[in-house]
Amino acid sequence: MDPETLRRDFDRRLEEMGIRVKDADQLKVRGDVFDEVTLLALYKLAHKKIFSEIGGVVATGKEGNVFYGERDGKGVAIKIYMMRTANFKAMTEYLDGDPRFRNVRRTRKEIIFAWTRKEFSNLKRARSAGLRVPEPYAFDRNILLMEFLGEEGVPYPQIRLVEMEDPAAVYAEVVDAMDRLYKEAKLVHGDLSEFNILFSEGHAYLIDMGQAVTRDHPRALPFLLRDIRNVNRFFSQHCETIGDEVLLRRIAGERFEGP
Ligand SMILES: Nc1ncnc2c1ncn2[C@@H]1O[C@H](COP(=O)(O)OP(=O)(O)OP(=O)(O)O)[C@@H](O)[C@H]1O
Ligand SMILES: [Mg+2]
Incomplete structure (x- = not known):
């Protein structure tokens, strides 16, 4: 399926699940982010009802993009690591030597998925230690969902x-x-x-x-x-x-x- 058809199909499926897609045009513009892997992960997370609304881009970075979403009226930060442009050589350096990720295969995909899992796990540990960090909610493939630190969609x-x-x-x-x-x-x-x-x-x-x-x-x-x-x-x-x-x-x- 070409990306545009995929996105349309995705929007439709989300809507069927009762997920509102806000600023849909803005989402579509970011075709580089919403590749097939990402859409699948987003779809799975939506299916688990971890978020019920996805809005606009909050920030675009070197490795990923952060979107604003909502769940039960509360803000959710949706961080999406880019599959294509991610700086995965630097990622490898951090993953090597971390016993939690010893068995990660060294393909681009595996590394980015491991990175996402790592951020989730790091946030969990930091919160348990009493730090002020966003509460991590869930992750799937290259997507991490966490508490949105901000007000009305503005971080x-x-x-x-x-x-x-x-x-x-x-x-x-x-x-x-x-x-x-x-x-x-x-x-x-x-x-x-x-x-x-x-x-x-x-x-x-x-x-x-x-x-x-x-x-x-x-x-x-x-x-x-x-x-x-x-x-x-x-x-x-x-x-x-x-x-x-x-x-x-x-x-x-x-x-x-x-x-
Ligand atoms: N949990 C959150 N709640 C609210 N805003 C957030 C949250 N996480 C990230 N952001 C927003 O997104 C921006 C980028 O987030 P973050 O630093 O995690 O991503 P990054 O892709 O690593 O960015 P960079 O490569 O520029 O360091 C933050 O400066 C902030 O504005
Ligand atoms: Mg940053």
Whole structure:
């Protein structure tokens, strides 16, 4: 089936299930996202009633696109990793060395599916450790559904774009998040910066956890140091910060073997 027919068929099937497709034209424009694999995954998730409405694009990134959806009137973020343009060489580096993904076959498809599963699992672990991250709801193939952090389809702004009333308190919250992530969830975010922290009502929310690795990943410490440097570089423009190495020792403790 050609993509256009597929999409039409898909829209029809969704509608039959009572799923409203909002901004359908906008969805169709993004033909590169809605390939056959993606449509199938979306269809399966819709069938499980994980979401009941799919709306417009919230963000387009290097690896994926985020759409706004709804379920029982509540916002759902629908993150779709692109099958075609995904930067899967970089993905491999993060997957190698993570014991959870030792048996992943090295085809493009398998890697992207594993990546999606990884982000789901990372978010679960982070939430169990008490972090402010979106609650993951479900995943299928290259699609992850999670709590939408925002209001009326508009995500909370990235922290780089807001004016913080009490930056020192927010910094303390982010430091605490990195610490809990390492000690309790036993993970390192790996791409933490002012681009992957959303801000609302005085609180910092960590997002984008696909690349997060377990502590025993051979590159966990360099990734942690990079996260610390990014966070410190950003917050040092707003408040006092703890030295990079001091913070690394505080978080990683005796595991620290030098940068
Ligand atoms: N759970 C969510 N709730 C609300 N908005 C979200 C959520 N997840 C992602 N977004 C929005 O989508 C944007 C991109 O998300 P994310 O960083 O996870 O994707 P990405 O494809 O890895 O992006 P990039 O490659 O640019 O880092 C975020 O900046 C935010 O605006
Ligand atoms: Mg991001």
